[in-house]
Amino acid sequence: MLLKINNVEIAAYPKPGDFKVTILDLDDGExxxxxxxxxxxxxxxxxxRQxxxxxxxxxxxxxxxxLQAMSAPFFDxxxxxxxxxxxxTKRMYVGNRPAAVPIERNGVLWWDGLQITLTEQ
Known part of the structure; x- marks a missing residue:
């Protein structure tokens, strides 16, 4: 699997089994x-898509x-x-991006549990 943001490969990949695409139907509310x-x-x-x-x-x-790759209001x-x-390639925006409190190992901070939801514009 290959993932890119604005034509640049993503810095790290999701955990195996933790990549989900949902097809959303949008209906006129009235x-x-x-x-x-x-x-x-x-x-x-x-x-x-989400x-x-x-x-x-x-x-x-x-x-x-x-996180910096997704910092613009919209991105490809x-x-x-x-x-x-x-x-x-879809034009997306990102919602909330929770990440647990980091732990420090050998002088490097590690963040666990980053979750990202992208929604098509």
């Missing part, structure tokens, strides 16, 4: 309604590189997409 007989009348306006990743412990330089993310059946 015209999508369920009638009294229970029938849904749906107005899908877009199909977007990518969730969790990382093993990362040293300062790796976690910093990942290259990843394997299950619906396309191959690699794609």
């Amino acid at each position: 015209s999508t309604v369920r009638t009294s007989d229970g029938t849904l009348h749906r107005d899908r306006i877009a199909v977007k 990518v969730e990743m969790s990382f093993a412990p990362l040293p300062d330089n790796k976690i910093s590189a990942i 993310f290259y990843y394997p997409d299950p619906m396309v059946g191959g690699y794609v």
Whole structure:
């Protein structure tokens, strides 16, 4: 698997099994309604992607590189997409990015449990 942010390979990869792509349907809030007989009348306006990743412990330089690569309001993310059946580049933004308190080993801070959720613009 290859992951890139703004055409640069990501500094560290998610833990095995902790990379998940969700395909999101966005519906119009006003015209999508369920009638009294229970029938849904749906107005899908877009199909977007959301990518969730969790990382093993990362040293300062790796976690910093990942977070700085996602510091712009929007960025290009290259990843394997299950619906396309191959690699794609999507314009994304990042939500909250929690990381546990670091531990220090041999003078290097290590951060455990970084979680990232990317959502297509």
